[in-house]
Amino acid sequence: MEKQLFDSRTQFQALLQDCISEARLTLQMFDPNYEWWQLGHSRTDALLRHFLQHKGQLKLVAHSNAHLERNEPRFLKLLEDYSHQIECRLTTRSIATLTDSFCVADGVTIVRRFHSDHFRGEADINNPSSTQTSLERYEAIWAETQPGLRPGTTGL
Template sequence: MEKQPFDSRSAFQALLLDCFSKARLTLQCFDPDYAWWQLGHTQTDALLRRFLQHQGRLQLVAHSNAHLERHEPRFLTLLEDYGHQIECRLTSRSIRTLTDSFCVADGRHIVRRFHSDHFRGEANFDDPLSTQTSLERYEAIWAETLPGLKAGTTGL
């Protein structure tokens, strides 16, 4: 399938929801702080709950969990309900300069912003080749992480 470019907050969030809805096994996500992802929004919560109810695995990597802790109580409840299927990690200082943002679902679907301060990016669905580079980067990022947000922990 061809690339779907986007350059607005609403387009990013719509494509991200589409990516979440297509996930069956894994969601692997990286963003410096998830401030624009609306992880605590009602519609996002419903999609993630459906994904997790079917034994999906959600992996989040961030530079900081402060936004999630302070502004996304519904996501914290999701973490409490499905903590055994959600892993939130924090980057080590050595890679805190990374500024892109992406979500890969099942190694087949991807939504990515080129820089986390802007909404310009692209989405590809049903295209495993389009996710390969980001998945390799994700594995390298994951290797440089520490345990982060866990169910029942707030205000680090």
């Protein structure tokens, strides 16, 4: 499949759900706060539950978990139900200015927004070469994180 460009919230969210539905083993996500990801939406919740029921591993990195804690109760329930398969991390101050946003499924599918304040970006399904740079970047970001959102720390 060819790289798809997008420039709207609707396109981003549809492509993100496609990316999640493609995942079998790993989902690696980075966004400053996940405000536009709809991680608590019923459709996204169903996709993530299916992925996790089949032993997938979900790794999220954010600058802040405030949006998830305040506005995504389904995601918090998902975290509680699958805490052994979900790891949420927070960036340290040294990289708190990063502004891109991306999701990589199984190292071969990616949805990437070039800047988290805008919906302009690209998606590439089942193309490992398109994810290489983002995966290397993700590993570098992950190395600069600390534990973040955990079940029970949000009043659950």
